[in-house]
Amino acid sequence: MPLVTGSSILDAARAGGYGVGAFNTNNMEITQAILEAAEATRSPVLVAVSEGGLKYGGKTLIDMVIGMGREATVPVCLHLDHGSSFESCLRTIRMGFTSVMIDKSHEDEATNIAETKRVVEAAHAVGVTVEAEIGRLGGVEEHVVVAEEDAILTKPEEAERFMAGSGADYLAIAIGTSHGANKGKGRPYIDHKRIREIAALLPNPLVMHGASGVPAELVARLNAAGGDLKDASGIHEDDVREAVKHGIAKINTDTDLRLAMTVAVREVLGAKPKEFDPRKILGPARDLMRQVIEERMHVFGSAGQG
């Protein structure tokens, strides 16, 4: 079926009280893993490409993802992750993206609203929906003082003002998660109260970035296979479930796929020094990514919704 917009998937998720994964892709095997997992679990899904991914794979990557997405029998959206400019969003819309994120969260509030609004007007004119972000993700560890923490995490009244002013469709909020494989010592902190307060003011789907689980089992396998990933930690799946219950409808996952792919490649190369068929090396990587994605889809609650 044709690709669908982010809103068509995420509005249903917010209304239905479940979350949908946005998984980053950079190549064929990752895209296959995402779409096969979506089919197997009957999940709607967002396939995300960042500007870095676009630079790596070019328009050929996008054409391939669109072609593969159209073959799916579950709703698939092609989403630009962290678009940095109006021009970048427009370029990707022209390539066939059905959802774009404009990230001006590092700018002051007025600039973020104005720049987001510009993208929203252009995107909506051609039937594409828009994610924006306010607040700043990062290690909350170094921001334990409440006043400082408040300066980083999304303020509910600011979120309300921002959405009214920008017209964005879904909103990424800073609630304690951070990008990457080191999300803080112990069980990383998620500000559930803040999610509830923002969700009470906004009917829009809310988005959680930096939400990878970084499973300890995968980290152990990586290190056992010669990798060197220290102090790795992710978001506990119970925290993800609770966040979804309170209004998070889109959950971004990239780190877990990178981790799964690297584990499988390392294990194959380590166990089979004579192997040099790329399909025998990347095939198991695809299978492990698919397994990780399917598990995520069950945690999010998107399984059976597609």
Ligand SMILES: [Zn+2]
């Ligand atoms: Zn992000």
